[in-house]
Amino acid sequence: MIEFDHVHKRFGQQVVIDDLSLRIESGEFFVLVGPSGSGKSTLLRTVNRLVPVDAGQVRIDGEDVATRDAETLRRGIGYAIQSVGLFPHRTVAENIATVPRLLHWPPHEIRARTAELLSLLHLDEPGMGSRYPHTLSGGQQQRVGVARALAARPRIVLMDEPFGALDPLTRESLQASLKAIQRDTGTTILFVTHDMDEAFGLGDRVGLMLDGGLVQVGSPLDLLHAPADDRVRDFVGGTRARLRELAVRTVGDNMRRGEQADGDPVDADASLQDALGAMLSQGRDRLPVQMHGERVGAIVLADLVSRRA
């Protein structure tokens, strides 16, 4: 659990974080979204004390981070950044093992954990562990960056636009990997992005930050259906908000149970956006829905278009 309690931060004359309070539950995937300069990265960096707060408190499980030894604190928190920051003179395996080595894990445990992470992040082609960062693609480098952040099994991971510099396909595949890992391990993730689609795709809850303050905090659907004000409405995309909503809602929650349809089926846990894509590509306005290989109902175009709460 991470708590921000009336946090203030200014750089010179400029107020970067203005009396901000927020509580992030354990095991939650929380996304801070906002334009450049809104203070979201600074807020993230107050958690591992890369940025000290001017006033207020940041607490982890009730303990003020300012009272902790900075290095010990950071070794317990995963950290991944957009520019990755792999150590160019160290191999992939050595990069991943950075924090376990700082924590003096026994060598065989480090080896086992490194191998586990390589396969968890789909870096398991032969010889990957002994390669140097400059021989990897951008996507592979960021996979190593994420593996390094997760290496010592931290209960909290901070990620500062980690996928911002990647191409869309690579980004989606990494988002899927991260989401799956987070679900399986119950890690608390605080994730910063300026990409609304990424925020809605990943976050259990999303906090929209503007000018150093949180304008609205809620589930993706909360922000889409009930924007707190015009600034939120603008940021979530105006008329495009309905398109974003399709990406957040699942087929299973919106299908007609028990009904039949022709065509190639879509999965119940796919998003409505995937379903719409399948309808467009198959030229049909209704498709069968399957769950664990069994047909359970149908998804209908008219239901996607009609406004249902």
Place this chain on the structure above:
Amino acid sequence: MSAKPAPLIEGTALPVWVLSAVGLVAAWLPAFLRVAPNRLLTGEALSPHAWLLAGGWLLAVACSFVTVPAGRWVLALLAWTGVAGLPLLAGADARDVLAHATPFTRVQPGAGFWLGWLAAALLLLDRLRGMRKAWQAGAWFAALAAIVAASATGAFDGLSLVREWQAQRAPFAAALGEHLRLAAVTLVLALAFGAPLGWWVWRTGRANGVLVGTLAFLQTVPSLALFALLIAPFAWLAHAWPALGALGFGGTGGAPAVFALLLYALLPVVRYTVAGLDAVPADAREAARGLGMSRAQLLWSVQLPLGWPVLLAGLRIVAVQTIGLAAVASLIGAGGLGRFVFLGIGQGAMDMVLLGTLAIIALALVADLLFQGLLALTERRA
């Protein structure tokens, strides 16, 4: 054979013409050798092979007009022959002269020899440019090996430089040791003080103009003046603390010499330390800090390995500079190869001057090669 004058502008033939012209002048005008009745007198000019040498240089000019690849190879071969052969020629001539002369007679290589040798070496350097590194190294090594092998058979024993060395073997070895010790101690101290200073300058930002400015100002003080200026304070130190004096501190000797050399060495070490730290990617530093490395761990396991090649390049320059400057240190009684230079000047014995000078140059070249090798090793590992 297609003869077409190579355009001057392109510059491929220009170095050949200029160097060949220098070679031609060297073959005719100044003396190839000088024969003197004893080691202190300037000898008479002797140029027994002027026609042969002039012919070689004319052949080089002719080759520059040839556009077929063979011309390039013939030129390279000519230059190589000059580099390896001129000393042999001088040695053989000296032996001939001495066969009919008094035991005090000295045969020195003259300006014609040095100029011609330099022109041949520069021509070889120019012709080897662009060839594979192994070829380049091989050519120079072969020339060196030929000279060393010849010297082992006594081919140069007639030349006064070699006779001077044979007469001064023990003092020469001692001076070489002193020179090496001066340079090594200075280098170690420069690294020990300069690297932390550089780290401090880097960490506190560019605002530290005072330190860098002071060191830069020290660079402008002439070395002789700096050595002289240090005599008084060091003499006072030794007087005030006799314990220091017992350790060899004093107005003259090794301590003030090393101190002066250190002052000159500090600026490059500080500068290259800052450059090395700047060469570490900012994102790697940010990640290291965010993952919980302490400052010492960051320095040791990220900044040092990534900045080391730059620092090493700086140390290379410092080593060469210090070996050169250490020559002056002999003036304040610190010994070293400079002693031969200044004693030689005092006695008017040019062979002695040359002996010291050539040894200092050779030492600097060896140090340079050593650091280049180290640098290549670390870069291959990275």
